[in-house]
Amino acid sequence: MSTVVKDFDVWKKFLGQRVEQAEKLGISQDTISELAYEIGDFLDEKVDPANHSNRALKELWGVADESERHTIARLMVKLAKSST
Secondary structure (H helix, E strand, O other): OHHHHHOHHHHHHHHHHHHHHHHHOOOOHHHHHHHHHHHHHHHHHHOOOOOHHHHHHHHHHHHOOHHHHHHHHHHHHHHHHHOO
16 A cells, blocks of 8 residues: 555556446445545545655645545545546
8 A cells, every 4th residue: 555655646546446446336426525535534644645746635635624625535536537
């Protein structure tokens, strides 16, 4: 997992593949976005960003309120889907 988090392009592709798997299983976009939100919270608390892209996301997450964090999570899902 640490290799995936270090390279932003690898991270996007990894997320995109997980989103595709979730969609194939019939998981709703709302549920996928909520999971992305929870992952964002986990990463914010537990992972030191290993590159500038992840650092920028962490800083955005840090200044965002809950509603904005949900928006960031939805946008990350959208970005990840476009990276597969």
